[in-house]
Amino acid sequence: MxxxxxxxxxxxxxxxxxxxxxxxxxxxxxxxxxxxxxxxxxxxxxxxxxxxxxxxxxxxxxxxxxxxxxxxxxxxxxxxxxxxxxxxxxxxxxxxxxxxxxxxxxxxxxxxxxxxxxxxxxxxxxxxxxxxKAGAERMRPLRFEGWRIDPLRRQLHDPENTRISMTTAEFDLLLAFCRNPGKILTREELLTLTHAGLAGPVERSVDVHVSRVRQKIEADPREPVLLKTVRLGGYMFTANVDAG
Structure with a gap:
C-alpha cells in the first residue's frame, strides 16, 4: 500500500x-x-x-x-x-x-x-x-503518555508501537489537542484548528469525533483521563506533550 x-x-x-x-x-x-x-x-x-x-x-x-x-x-x-x-x-x-x-x-x-x-x-x-504543511516545526512528531503522533506521515502509534487506524477528521482533532495541551478549546476553536467542514451542527460533529478519539486513546473512554470535557467550555487535553 x-x-x-x-x-x-x-x-x-x-x-x-x-x-x-x-x-x-x-x-x-x-x-x-x-x-x-x-x-x-x-x-x-x-x-x-x-x-x-x-x-x-x-x-x-x-x-x-x-x-x-x-x-x-x-x-x-x-x-x-x-x-x-x-x-x-x-x-x-x-x-x-x-x-x-x-x-x-x-x-x-x-x-x-x-x-x-x-x-x-x-x-x-x-x-x-x-x-x-504550515511549517517544518509543525511536522515534528509529538509524544504523550507513550503515544506518538506523526504529522508528516499522519500516523498514530500506541505505547506498544502499534499503528492505530484513524480517519482524517480524527487525526486532525487529536493533533490539534496535542499542539494545545492544557488549554480549554471550544468546539468552534476546534473546527477552526482542524479546518473541519464537518456536516451537521457544530456541537454534534465535534462531540462525535471527540468520542471516537477517546475510543482509541483512553484506557476507559467512559471515564476519560487524557481528553476531558470542560463544562460550558469545550475540551482540554491533559497529557504532557513532548517533541520527538
Missing amino acids: PSDLNHSSTTPRILIVEDDAEIGAMLRDALSKNGMHAEVATSGREMDDRLLAGAFDLVILDVMLPGEDGLSLCRRLRSETSVPIIMLTALGEEVDRILGIEIGADDYITKPFSTREVLARIRGLLRRAYFS
Missing part, C-alpha cells in the same frame, strides 16, 4: 473507484477540468493495482461494486492508510451512511449528486489533509 499522502505533488491525485462507466468518466472529466489528476478503477482489484502503481491524495469509493464492496474496501484501506475517503452511495438509509463513517470514511455523498458538490467536498478534505 502506498504512503498516506502524495506530499510531493502539486497536482492533487484522486482515485475514483466506480463501476458505472458514465459516472466514472463524468467525475474524472470534472476533476481534470479543475486542475486535478484523476484515475478510475472499476473494482477492488483495479483499485489495488492503481494504489500499488502510485500514491493518491484522496479516494472516491462507490459502495456498490462488483466483488468486494465499497464498505469492505473502505475498511481495508483505513486499516493501512489515513488517505481521505469519500463514499458514494445510492443507499438512502441513515444507518448505511453512518456505517460508512464508522468504518473509516471521512465523508459521503448520496447519488444523484452534482459535480460542484463533489468538488467542494474534495477541496475541503484536501485542505484538512494538507494543513500540516
